[in-house]
Amino acid sequence: MLFRRSTLRLASLCTHVSTQRFASTKTLKETLQEVIPAKQEQLKSLKAKHSQKVIGDVKVENIIGVPALKRLLPAAPGGKEIIAESMLWLLLTGKVPTEAETRQLSRELAEKGDLPTYVEKLIDGLSPSIHPMTQLGIGVAALNHDSEFQKAYESGIKKTEYWTHTLEDCLTLIARLPALAARIYRNIYRQGAEAPAIDKDLDLVGNYTALMGYGANKDLTEYLRLYISIHGDHEGGNASAHTAHLVGSTLADPYLAYSAALFALAGPLHGLANQEVLRWQLAMLKELGGNITLDNIKDYLWKTLKSGQVVPGYGHGVLRKSDPRFIALQEFCDTRPDLLKSATIQLVKKTYQVAPGVLTEHGKTKNPWPNVDAASGCVLYHYGLTEFKYYTVIFGVSRALGALTQLVWARALGLPLERPKSVSMDTLQDMISKGA
Numbered sequence: 001m002l003f004r005r006s007t008l009r010l011a012s013l014c015t016h017v018s019t020q021r022f023a024s025t026k027t028l029k030e031t032l033q034e035v036i037p038a039k040q041e042q043l044k045s046l047k048a049k050h051s052q053k054v055i056g057d058v059k060v061e062n063i064i065g066v067p068a069l070k071r072l073l074p075a076a077p078g079g080k081e082i083i084a085e086s087m088l089w090l091l092l093t094g095k096v097p098t099e100a101e102t103r104q105l106s107r108e109l110a111e112k113g114d115l116p117t118y119v120e121k122l123i124d125g126l127s128p129s130i131h132p133m134t135q136l137g138i139g140v141a142a143l144n145h146d147s148e149f150q151k152a153y154e155s156g157i158k159k160t161e162y163w164t165h166t167l168e169d170c171l172t173l174i175a176r177l178p179a180l181a182a183r184i185y186r187n188i189y190r191q192g193a194e195a196p197a198i199d200k201d202l203d204l205v206g207n208y209t210a211l212m213g214y215g216a217n218k219d220l221t222e223y224l225r226l227y228i229s230i231h232g233d234h235e236g237g238n239a240s241a242h243t244a245h246l247v248g249s250t251l252a253d254p255y256l257a258y259s260a261a262l263f264a265l266a267g268p269l270h271g272l273a274n275q276e277v278l279r280w281q282l283a284m285l286k287e288l289g290g291n292i293t294l295d296n297i298k299d300y301l302w303k304t305l306k307s308g309q310v311v312p313g314y315g316h317g318v319l320r321k322s323d324p325r326f327i328a329l330q331e332f333c334d335t336r337p338d339l340l341k342s343a344t345i346q347l348v349k350k351t352y353q354v355a356p357g358v359l360t361e362h363g364k365t366k367n368p369w370p371n372v373d374a375a376s377g378c379v380l381y382h383y384g385l386t387e388f389k390y391y392t393v394i395f396g397v398s399r400a401l402g403a404l405t406q407l408v409w410a411r412a413l414g415l416p417l418e419r420p421k422s423v424s425m426d427t428l429q430d431m432i433s434k435g436a
């Protein structure tokens with residue numbers, strides 16, 4: 001099912017992404033109303049005619065890549081990097097939004113972005129020692145108090161109407177994430193400092209940085225625009241998106257489904273790795289002092305591996321080369337001389353020179369190359385956002401784009417309750433010995 005679902009999404013992206021930039025001003029919902037019926041028919045026909053057909057492997061190079069997206073998708077006014085809104089539009093509809101559509105979506109999200117008071121109170125009541133990701137998951141789950149989907153379900157809507165109410169919730173959740181995530185930041189690291197009001201003329205990430213207290217830092221804002229758009233989606237099988245799909249398949253509302261996803265993202269083998277990379281790098285810098293040579297980094301890598309730990313930021317469940325998102329973040333640094341002087345950014349670059357060789361020699365991982373987490377935190381650190389336990393929260397603001405898009409499509413296509421079979425080891429042994 002997962003393979004079928006992600007393949008469908010890839011096909012839909014590849015078919016619709018074109019350079020067309022006519023000045024449409026349709027809303028996101030109107031665009032989806034046009035796109036969904038054709039996809040529903042396509043799925044019906046695929047299932048009826050070809051359900052047993054093997055369609056071959058999908059390679060990374062077959063997928064529309066980060067550089068192409070950077071060329072195609074509208075940026076913020078005056079900015080260069082992709083913004084969350086244009087990425088969300090593309091993920092949801094398979095179409096490249098016009099400038100006007102992007103701005104209109106930014107405004108819609110800004111208008112929905114304020115947190116309800118009950119969530120503010122809930123978050124303010126949490127101990128600052130509770131991990132920021134735990135706080136984010138709690139806040140997102142509590143937002144289901146206002147779920148349109150839940151209300152509509154209780155009123156007895158038809159299955160064909162599920163997706164529109166799901167879309168409403170997903171947009172409201174994406175809109176509210178910056179205020180929620182920034183409140184957690186200010187509570188834990190800025191003694192609950194007051195935030196500015198949401199600016200209705202600003203994009204989602206522009207507001208997020210302003211709410212965190214970094215509005216004046218235009219470089220950090222541009223970096224976060226790129227960061228949040230490229231961390232948004234990674235097929236359907238990654239642990240966070242898959243968790244949202246699994247929980248959503250029970251028809252739990254989008255807030256509950258995404259809250260569960262955040263707790264998958266909070267594991268160190270998944271999204272928490274970006275926190276772990278910084279922790280590991282700072283420990284290395286402390287131990288090596290000013291003596292950062294390639295040989296010393298190699299020794300440190302071996303020390304990590306021999307102590308039974310993983311090298312954070314390296315390896316991947318499906319990628320078998322350097323993560324294109326890692327490369328995109330490196331390219332961001334390469335165009336900015338101030339970043340190239342940073343000790344943590346230099347350490348990422350030097351580690352990249354030796355870690356693949358060490359991991360290959362170690363001989364366990366199927367992929368000795370860096371993933372996105374190897375590079376994402378060092379730039380935040382350089383720009384003064386040094387509280388690395390917070391980094392996965394930023395990932396969590398981003399992953400909503402992909403995970404919630406999948407939820408809308410799962411409802412539009414009427415995908416079933418997910419329930420893999422489970423057998424005991426004895427049954428398995430029995431089946432093997434009977435040659436089943």
Ligand SMILES: CC(=O)SCCNC(=O)CCNC(=O)[C@H](O)C(C)(C)COP(=O)(O)OP(=O)(O)OC[C@H]1O[C@@H](n2cnc3c(N)ncnc32)[C@H](O)[C@@H]1OP(=O)(O)O
Pocket residue numbers: 268269270271273305309310311312313314315316317318364365366367371372373
């Ligand atoms: C956004 C993201 O989620 S990207 C991933 C972020 N996570 C990390 O960076 C953590 C470090 N990386 C890892 O732990 C792994 O590479 C994962 C979790 C990402 C992928 O796991 P798998 O698909 O099981 O990888 P793979 O099949 O290559 O693993 C085979 C063996 O190599 C080991 N291995 C994989 N990556 C590493 C690594 N970076 N350092 C040391 N050992 C590793 C695995 O632990 C496993 O060991 P085992 O046989 O003793 O169980």
Ligand SMILES: O=C([O-])CC(=O)C(=O)O
Pocket residue numbers: 231233234237238239240317318371
């Ligand atoms: O795809 C995966 O398994 C992990 C990953 O890179 C992501 O979720 O962004």
